[in-house]
Amino acid sequence: MSDLAGRCGTCGAFTRVHDHPTLGKVGECALEVFPPPLKATATCARYRPRGAPPPPPRPRAAGEPRGRGAAPPVAVVRRQSTTSAAQLPLPRPSLPTEIDIDMDIEEFRRVLREVLSEEFGHGTAEMGKRWEGGEVVLRPGKEGTAEKKIALDAFFHKIVMIRDKLRVLEQRLNAHDKLTDAEKVQLQAYITACYGTLTTFNILFARREDGFAGSSGKDDE
Structure with a gap:
């Protein structure tokens, strides 16, 4: 599959591969980045060769249990309303604290975040704790002109929105039935450059894997 190098056909998330009568070799994306059937020649910025190690888990926060420790309690928030107590929704049961599969709990959480992020079309990225309450200062070089300050949480929200819109653009591009494979690869290159x-x-970003990855899968600044 040398002609599929860097494409979905050789990605570790490309599963349930079979031959389609008109589309050729197709499969499904385990991360659900694109809806099935997914052509083997499609491309994505989240490509990872088969056998490549997953991204390292985020550092353990102070006081957080190691490995398969107990999950934090789920807080149930009730809004004030005129609805009677009998009509109020029951609190959801807490998630299980043990995973009966051969996967580290941190790896499971990472995969679950990716799946939910792609399923609902929006990110759940968290900003690093050290940036909370900070601000971006735009200081002009011309004397006598005022500087501009932007709250970092608002700035970070805009960055995450750009990331999510690029992911949606990738989905629409790869699902487009009027573009040739060569055209899709060319347009995908622009998205990857972004x-x-x-x-x-x-x-x-609090978690490195929530950020952006360039053509090499690393920080291509």
């Missing part, structure tokens, strides 16, 4: 440019802002 990811590479935006890796400058990866420093703001």
Whole structure:
């Protein structure tokens, strides 16, 4: 499959492969980045060769249990309303604290975050704790002009929105039935270049894997 190098056909997330009568070799994306059937020649910035190790888990926070420790309690928030107590929804049961599969709990959480993020079309990225309450200061070089300050949480929200819109654009591009494979690859290269440019802002993310990855899968600033 040398002609599929860097494409979905050789990605570790490409599963349930079979031959389609008109589309050729197709399969499904385990991360659900694209809906099935997914052509083997499609491309994605989240490509990872088969056998490549997964991204390292986020550092354990102070006081957080190791490995398969107990999950934090789920807080149930009830809004005030005129609804009677009998009509109020029952609190959801807490998630199980043990996973009966051969996977580390941190790896399971990482995969679950990716699946939910792609399923609902929006990110759940968290900003690093050290940036909370900070601000971006735009200081002009011309004397006598005022500087502009932007709250970092608002700035970070805009960065995450750009990331999510690029992911949606990738989905629409690969599902487009009027473009040839060569055209899709060419347009995908521009999207990947955008990811590479935006890796400058990866420093703001609490988890490195939530940020941007360029053409090499690393920070291509």
